[in-house]
Amino acid sequence: MLKINRQTDYAVRVVLALAQRGEGVRVSSAELQREMLIPKTFMGRIVAQLAQAGLVLTFPGRDGGLQIARDPQNITLKDVVEAFEGPILISECIISQGDTDCPFIHSCPVSSKWGRVQAAMLREMKSIIFSDMVKESLNSPVAPEFQVPTTG
Secondary structure (H helix, E strand, O other): OOOOOHHHHHHHHHHHHHHHHOOOOOEOHHHHHHHOOOOHHHHHHHHHHHHHOOOEEEEOOOOOEEEEOOOHHHOEHHHHHHHHHOOOOOOOHHHHOOOOOOOOOOOOOOHHHHHHHHHHHHHHHHHOEHHHHHHHHHHOOOOHHHOOOOOO
């Protein structure tokens, strides 16, 4: 089964929650963890990987926390997924190109189809940007426990 792992799904939630707050706004990881219903065992690893990928900034100390690292207009779903899953690859035969034991490598009717599926999926994931998800979240009804606190 082709499936995004739970940690990746949680990471998308964290980036969205930070994007909803906007650039320059810090929030504690504990607050995000509670707000996004992320188990404590995942949160530290998620924050570390998001920071390593340059998607969030971390600030230690009492007034520390997390904030989005760049404009949500410049962060795609593909960016977050690849930070946790690695390069997205539907089938090994797409990259093998002669470096394989497949006896059908030169006359395979399936390989090009996998390539089309791969390209469509990557194109769609690149088109999903966090600023659009923020706008969508403002227009959808959300249960009170999931509403992002407003600053001000």
